[in-house]
Amino acid sequence: MNYIVVDVERNSFNYETDKPSEIIEIGAVKLNQNGNVIDIFSALVKPSCPLSAFTKKLTHITEDMVSSAPSFEKVYQDFIDFMGEQYVFVSWGKEDYRFFQADCTRQGLPLFSPNMFLDIQEVYMYGVLKTFSTPSLASAVEFLGIEESGVSHRAFSDAENTAKIFVNLTGLFDVHSVKKPLRYAKKLYFVNGELNSSGKKKYTKIIKMVIKKTGNSHVTWKDFKTHAKWLEYKEDFQIDNLLEKYYEKYFDKYKGIAVHSTMQKHKVKSV
Template identity: 30%
Template sequence: MRADSVVILDFETTGLSPDQGDRAIEIGAVRLINGEVKDQFQALMDPGFRVSSFIESYTGISNQMLSQAESCKQVMNEFADYIGDDNLIAHNASFDSRFLNAELMRIGRQTVGNFSCSLLLSRRIFQDADSHKLGELIRYANIPSSGGFHRALYDAQMTSQLWLALLNDIAVRYDLHDLSFAQIQKICKTPKGAIDKLLNKWAQI
């Protein structure tokens, strides 16, 4: 499966750990097919309890907004249908994958596709960036942005543009086009100092 045909997702949550009872409160996702945005998904979801004032301030998602939202169960069933068996991307995927798996487990569902991480890829391809936070990478790659981070759909949209910029950088520097998702996973697991050797090797095949 191609690396530019994926679902890129982002969660806003009540805290940092589903193991500590934190829940998702918003999901945003962008589906890329052959490097083009095909469709998007966005929904608030009611976790069943009030969120802290810090989370309200950080995300702009108020308890009033959540009280009018559908339940996590209903939204996550819709989202599971949306992603199907597609491969998945997130910026700091270890965070989003934990929440995705925890919310799906609650409703007896699971992902089929594989997960990869734009943060890990950026550390290997954009090694000169001062920071690998999403907002800093957007500036580093000169991607137009309105600066509305910490809402799920916007972050997913920006991550999708970053993902394409990373793939384009690989294509330009190494003449490697149409990389597979498995190759991207290999890059993400390769030490930074060995990336040139790996990609030059692939370019010669």
């Protein structure tokens, strides 16, 4: 079975907007079971709306570069063909696959289903660093002494560097055996049935991240509870339905704190 190491870039917005955050570039490296590169994939995608200033600054992708690029539907089909039928989907974090989910849902396209997923960021976190602090791709490349390819925040360069990390780690241990240590919100973030100081900060931080990623400061609990960041927190900290009811009860309170904090931060920056 092959390993498809994938990275995507999106047209992201750091402000509230109805414009969709669409994939604008897909990069991938296909490895065989021995870790040898057997094929590569790199393609720009034409979005439905102009690139944001944030995206152009982060990725250095310009309007001229995507204006004549194929549509997502065309590039997506080429990418499906590239991956083949039997493969492990490897990425740095879980968001790349979620980006495909969002764009396929938006355009009514069937989502591909890998035989297995492998989050190499988690493998590095728990297998090498023994930490819960999320490391950047660039820091992992430097720590492992790997020669960096290309420039960061371009899909193929990031996919190639992720592939190098994957190969490096497979030489150290069985990457499939690394498991995320269990953590429990009830033990870490609650005292006598109420959120402690750390729990309040954590909840506020998650709400801030969702607001930033959605560009919607008016996000409701209904939308929040289905967002990837909250679902990830639930899974990581063993949040059951009963405990989730507590978070729902105080959602508006902590959303207000998150919004106020963000507004104050922006005021300081503008001074």
